[in-house]
Amino acid sequence: MTAESTRIDFRYLSEPDMIRAGVTDIAACVGTMEEALVLLADGDYRMAGASGNSHGAQINFPAHPDHEGMPADGPDRRFMAMPAYLGGRFRAAGVKWYGSNTENRKHDLPRSIHLFILNDADTGAPKAVMSANLLSAYRTGAVPGVGVKHLAVQGATTVGIIGPGVMSRTILSAAISQRPGIRTVKIKGRSAGSTERAAQWIRDHHPQLTEVRIVDSEQEAVEGSDILIAGTSTSPDGPSGFPYFRADQLKPGALLLMPAAARLDDDFVRSDRANLVVDYTGLYSEWYEENGPDVTYEQLLGIPGNRWWDMYKEGSLPREKLVNIGDIAAGRAPGRTDDGQIFCYSIGGMPVEDVAWACDLYDRAVADDIGTTLNLWETPELR
Template sequence: MIVLSETDIAGLLPMTAAIDIVADAMITVSNGGATLPLRTIMPVGGANKLGMMPGAMTDPATYGIKLVCLFPDNPASGYSSHQGAMVLFEPEHGAAVAMMNAGHLTAVRTAAASGVATRALARADASVLAIVGTGEQAVHHLDAMAAVRPIREVRVVGRRAERAEAFVAEARARHPALAFSAGTDVRAAVDGAHIVCTVTSSETPVLFGDWIGPGTHVNAVGASVPVKTEIDTALAAKSALFADYRPSLFAQAGEVIEAIKTGLFGEDHVRAEIGEVLAGTAPGRTGDDEITLYRSLGIAAQDLACADFCYRQAQARGIGVEAPLD
């Protein structure tokens, strides 16, 4: 078995590659080529949680499980909020062939999924990006959005002005050609933005339907359990709504669950899974004025496809530590 560290994963999985890998995985999912039990969440003290995400895929032919800890207070002490391990198995004999850091893998594949959706749904000329949140996902979402659209202006919003300003200072060094601004007013930041990404840990909405204008594409990413809702039901209702995986959406997206429960809309309001759009079996954006919403929950197929890629690259390049289990 090969063991791959966070540093190994960072070197093996660049954002541009991850976007293409995740795109292929989403097509496989929507074509029925994956087995994806819903994420299981277990409390492990206070606000901390352990998530278990098993899955299997036919292309690439692999299966495995991600064990990821969500510790919301970690950033204050210099750690990522997501810690954990991905274990990959080979399908012929069921042997564990790789274990790898799940924190960086999760961060990259999540942003890559938003990149896939943005490439498929946002207007081709989308150049003004608003990012709500200043954590690790904000960093990777900036990279993903810049990889798929001609971004020229980035508006960063955080709960604390100093954190948003610090984020912008670091981002300017990595993206010197872009114009940045920092603030705490979400409504002002999204006014006129072409792409909006919400990447917060908020349990209540930070983005409202009344604030989003025609033609905007929204990636709602941060809320992955029903008790958290970054966006309100009005935004979900007024948008063309796209899912990564319908079963996850209907079980874990709090604002969608609430909208269906109250009769605001039904399950048929979901236009498509993003894999269906990519495969050409369902429409994506139908006009320049349409608001498109990609409601990201994150699914094991994204982790599996990226993990399999890292494993094969590590084998080819002699990266990682061999840890025989027999």
């Protein structure tokens, strides 16, 4: 081999570089996530673990470490690696690596700090190293956006948000990109200051809205809303502290977007009124196998799909009631057939989504020469 053929360069993309490459283009991201979710349903992917469905590998810490300097357990205190391969036109591998600690907010830092590495699927060579907080945030918002595209009523005008953090804001942006007739947003938050900041962010970024209103109760957020967003983390109180979507408060035709902790009554989940959709059943199956039947959904992330999978495994919910959004997008499973149906969409989040959006941003960066090209080697010292 010549020195030229063994040379490996990769592109470094800072957060400003990622913005220039289009990471905040939520409508484009929804389209890319739709492709990724169809490929998932097709089986053209791999994630970690023997089944290829693992969310990733996580480092947790003991509550009382024996060793000086070791971090102690705390809210959202972990390190995590999320590797994946995605086929189709993407045909690439990558890994998102991040550290998370709620205490970061005291230092004006995000709760979690993300980095993404994109690799050539054949050689394994790095193609890019990317700042990934925005990558992760926007793909997280766009996956529910695919649900809005296929499951929300066409004339949706009102969105209710319980937990108006960053995730809920990008989900709202995705929803508006798919249903531009949205005009009213109702917000229920935990603290007055952060809720008002979220409301002002929404007003500033979506001036076409006619009303952005802070409400005092979950019931006010739920009632009359065409689209509902659950954006709170797990609660030390368990499910009693999760956003509660009471069946009798749901508007006919409502779409529930649940990428975080949320609670539904089991009787409603089993009923014909509830149409259950997940981002991908393989993820919930793997979470169940990794953690065992004694670890319930409220001990994981509080995501409803984990509860639904528990119900399936205990024999109280038919397996066929859980439908992949990718199968709906591909036309293999029915979506909305009338404006009275209620859809409950559970989103766990998967690294294949990061791979897909990273690929598109990398291609834009190369085309527009965004970022910094760095050299790994001219010729490897050991081979």
